[in-house]
Amino acid sequence: MRCFIELSYVGTAYHGWQRQPESVSVQEVLEDTLSDLIGAPTIIVGCGRTDTGVHASTFYAHFDWDGVYGRRFKDWGQGVWKLNGMLPADIGVRRIWEVDDRDHARFDATERAYTYHVHTHKDPFLEERSARVYQNLDVAAMNAGAQHLLYKGDFAAFCKTGSGQKTTICDVRHAQWTQTAEHRFQFDIAADRFLRNMVRAVVGTLLDVGRGRLSPEDVKAIAASRDRGQAGQSASACGLYLSKVAYPFISA
DSSP, rough: EEEEEEEEOTTTSSSSSSSSSSSHHHHHHHHHHHHHTTTSSSOOOOOOOOOOTTTEEEEEEEEEEOOSSSSSOOOOOHHHHHHHHOOTTTTTEEEEEEETOOOTTTTTTTEEEEEEEEEEOOOOOGGTTSSEESOOOHHHHHHHHHGOOOOSSEEEGGSTTTTTSSSEEEEEEEEEEEEEETTTTEEEEEEEEOOTTTHHHHHHHHHHHTTTHHHHHHHHHHHHHHHHGGOOOOOOOGEEEEEEEEEETBBB
């Protein structure tokens, strides 16, 4: 029987979602804990990967099990309660439910969205949750630059070199900056898929626009170049959150 998990996590202490041979990952902790709860080795397939230090306010995964209740929990409501008691404080499971055996957390996702948080004044309560920028930002200019990213095409200029992507074609459907408080900003971007390090490279480039180092039109030229060396430096991982994953069988 196949089950889906909806969870969230703070990625500060982890080397990304995916299991690593010598580093602690979210997948490793969740798999080991779920295996202890179920009483059998359990492999979890995530909706994608997040890099070291990146967070997820929404993340989905699936796993298969024998479907037998009663040995350790009476239903998945109780199972989630027990699982959260076993997990560390920086990983939280919202729900687990049964799905069709063909449903897949990675391949069935139709859209993913990320949110990036920035602050321009020192705030200790935002440490490791938002990226501090030391200059004032021109939000209008950054949004003008972001408009040049709304297309289906090649985003190689924003892909980490040597990442081994089979294709660098993406369909970016939304990209917008919002000022959420006096010294706080938020960038939201949605696409059918993202390349490795893509969002952080896009954010780094748009922050250069906001600082006045690049013009909004430069973003269009950078994207067309397909050259990662033309884009800005990758923004810090601490401000990045996977915020939405859409599926045809999960209501928004």
